[in-house]
Amino acid sequence: SIISANAILGAIRQECMSVIGSAYTDEEINTLATRLDGLGRSLVMNGYAQRISTQLRGSRLDRINGVIKLSVRFIPPLSIEAIEIDLTLEPPESGV
Numbered sequence: 001s002i003i004s005a006n007a008i009l010g011a012i013r014q015e016c017m018s019v020i021g022s023a024y025t026d027e028e029i030n031t032l033a034t035r036l037d038g039l040g041r042s043l044v045m046n047g048y049a050q051r052i053s054t055q056l057r058g059s060r061l062d063r064i065n066g067v068i069k070l071s072v073r074f075i076p077p078l079s080i081e082a083i084e085i086d087l088t089l090e091p092p093e094s095g096v
Contacts, residue, residue, distance in 0.1 A: 021091030
């Protein structure tokens with residue numbers, strides 16, 4: 001389950017990198033949701049989970065600041081219980 005979670009969350013973070021840190025539109029977030037659905041199907045086909053679903057959400061301020069909030073729900077291989085993880089993806093601190 002831990003290996004699956006790390007692979008799934010890492011792939012999702014990577015897929016979201018194009019949106020994180022800059023303001024995004026409804027169209028961009030809908031496109032990202034479609035890409036995440038495809039990524040989920042690919043991860044299932046590669047054996048990381050039996051099923052994966054993602055749900056994007058965010059306030060107007062999140063959209064302006066380029067912050068993505070999402071819930072990821074998946075059933076690991078050989079498991080009967082689902083795991084749900086809430087993620088907040090935001091740009092790294094500038095370090096100033």
